Structures are given as structure tokens and as C-alpha cells.
Amino acid sequence: MESTDAQNGKAMRKKGHWAACGVLLVAGFTACGEGAGGPADKPAVRPASQMCDDTLRGAGGAALRKIGGTDEYWESEGSGRNGDPYEFSLRATAKRLREGIPGGDCRIYLGDRDSDFPLIDIHFVATAVSPVPAKPAGSGDDYGRIIYPVGSYAAVGKNEGAMLYFACPTAKFRKAGGFVKAEMYLDEGMARPSSTARDRIAVLNAVSRGLAEELGCGAEAKLPAAVPEGHRVHS
Numbered sequence: 207m208e209s210t211d212a213q214n215g216k217a218m219r220k221k222g223h224w225a226a227c228g229v230l231l232v233a234g235f236t237a238c239g240e241g242a243g244g245p246a247d248k249p250a251v252r253p254a255s256q257m258c259d260d261t262l263r264g265a266g267g268a269a270l271r272k273i274g275g276t277d278e279y280w281e282s283e284g285s286g287r288n289g290d291p292y293e294f295s296l297r298a299t300a301k302r303l304r305e306g307i308p309g310g311d312c313r314i315y316l317g318d319r320d321s322d323f324p325l326i327d328i329h330f331v332a333t334a335v336s337p338v339p340a341k342p343a344g345s346g347d348d349y350g351r352i353i354y355p356v357g358s359y360a361a362v363g364k365n366e367g368a369m370l371y372f373a374c375p376t377a378k379f380r381k382a383g384g385f386v387k388a389e390m391y392l393d394e395g396m397a398r399p400s401s402t403a404r405d406r407i408a409v410l411n412a413v414s415r416g417l418a419e420e421l422g423c424g425a426e427a428k429l430p431a432a433v434p435e436g437h438r439v440h441s
Contacts, residue, residue, distance in 0.1 A: 251278045251317035258312040258328065258413045259296045265432045266412025269405040270314070274325055275398040278317030282324075294328075296420040303332045303386065303421070304379055312413060316396055327391040328413055332379040333371075335387075352403045354436035356411050357429050358385060362403035362436070367391065370410050372418055372427035386421070388414045408433045 254267040254277050262270050271277050281293050294312035302309050309330035316325050354360040357372035368390040375384060390410045411433050418427035 249280045249282075251280050253277045254279060257281060257314050258294050259416065261296070261413045261416035262409065264412070265408050266415075269401075269408035269412075270326075272405045273392070273397050273401040273409065274314075274316055276316065276318060279325075280315050280317055282313050282315075296416055299330055299417060300377075300420045303330060304377060306332070306379065309417075321396070323393060324391075325393055325396045326409065328410060329389050329391075330414075330417060331387050331389075332374075332377070332385070333387045334384045350439065352436045352438045354404070354407050355434050356407060357414065357427060360407055360411070360436075362406055368403075368406045368410050370407065370414055372414055372423075372429055374418060374421050374423035375426060376423045377421040386414070386417065386427075388417075404433055404436060407436070 254270040254274075255263045257267075257270065257279055258281075270279070294310055299309035312326075312328040313324040314326040315321060351361040351363055354362075357370050360368075360370040362368045370388045371385050372388070373384065374386050377386075388410055390406060392406060411429050415424070415427070415429040415431075418424045418429055
């Protein structure tokens with residue numbers, strides 16, 4: 207049986223997680239989905255390159271190692287109540303997006319930590335909404351973000367949330383078309399302070415790049431192998 211201190215500590219971590227989700231919602235990022243906790247039994251630990259259906263190779267894997275400070279991670283396994291697998295799959299996510307259903311999440315947990323919540327949670331949805339802000343740069347929702355020349359639009363928010371849009375006109379989405387929106391939630395309490403906004407976009411870009419290839423729009427997506435420097439939007 208857990209001690210009172212242990213129970214209180216777990217409750218505080220959960221409270222902090224959902225508080226962070228609330229902050230991301232205010233900032234315009236919505237990647238904190240329901241059921242973000244992992245399964246009861248922790249799966250086998252694997253290297254960064256094997257996370258998110260083996261998409262985090264090269265620059266993406268290096269960025270994840272900088273964020274987590276290790277090369278030991280694990281992903282959710284098993285299935286939810288509706289039968290959908292917890293573990294991220296490019297094929298399954300592409301299928302869901304084509305059918306008009308939000309894609310499955312890629313949730314990455316630190317291998318050396320027994321946590322109910324992931325270090326990183328990445329979520330995808332097909333959308334017909336333009337990824338380019340209607341307001342001039344330096345105003346409105348863009349203020350304070352770091353913008354990266356990746357895909358159609360990519361940014362890291364003031365509170366470490368990240369988003370990326372890429373064009374995918376050939377995917378023939380049933381209910382929405384034109385673009386895929388990728389969102390990332392990052393648990394700042396687990397991330398290394400030395401990691402950067404560029405590291406977050408590098409991870410999001412790498413997984414998105416794999417998904418774009420699976421959807422058949424790798425060329426149109428314009429997702430590079432390495433993420434260039436971004437610029438912060440000031441008033």
C-alpha cells in the first residue's frame with residue numbers, strides 16, 4: 207500500500223499535468239487528450255529511434271534525447287476500451303485521418319521514471335482550415351511564439367506547446383481536407399532545462415514527416431530532414 211506521501215506526490219503530479227494542459231488550451235494548443243495515462247504494466251524500454259513507429263531517427267531522435275536527457279523510453283501498449291491500440295502506428299493513424307477520425311496519439315514516457323503521464327504526447331487531425339494566421343505577424347495569436355519554416359506553419363508556444371501543419375492534398379480525407387495538424391504536449395517538469403523549442407519542433411517534424419510519407423504526400427508536406435532556425439514573434 208502506498209504511503210500518504212506517495213499518494214500526495216502522485217496527486218500533485220496529476221494536478222500539475224492537467225494545469226499544464228489548461229495553459230496549452232489558453233495558448234491555442236489542444237494536444238492534451240483524454241486518457242493520456244499509460245497502462246498499468248510498463249512496456250519494455252527502447253531507444254529514441256524506435257519511438258512513434260520508428261520515425262524518430264536522425265535529427266528527431268537526437269532532439270528527443272536532448273529533451274529527455276536519455277536514450278531510454280517506452281510507449282503505451284495494449285488497447286483501450288474501444289479496442290483501439292495505445293501504441294502509435296503510422297498506418298492506423300493514416301487510416302483514421304482518411305476516415306475523418308482524429309489520429310492516434312504517440313505518447314512517449316521516460317524509461318527511468320515510473321510516471322502516469324508521458325513526457326511527450328503527439329496528436330494528429332485532418333483539417334481544411336488555413337494554417338497561416340489571418341493577422342499580421344507580431345499580433346494576435348502569433349505574439350510570443352517561435353515560428354519555424356517547416357511545413358505550411360510550425361510554431362512553439364509561450365508555454366512550450368507546439369503545433370505544425372503540413373499540406374496533404376492527395377490523402378482524400380473524408381470530412382476535412384487540405385492539411386494535417388500535428389500538436390505536441392510536453393511535460394516541462396520532466397524535460398531537460400537545456401532542451402530548446404527547436405528540439406520540440408524537430409520531434410514533431412520527424413513524426414509528421416513519417417505520417418506524410420504514409421499518406422502519400424511527402425513532397426507536398428515540405429517537411430525537411432533537419433529543422434532550420436526559427437524566429438520569435440515580437441510586438
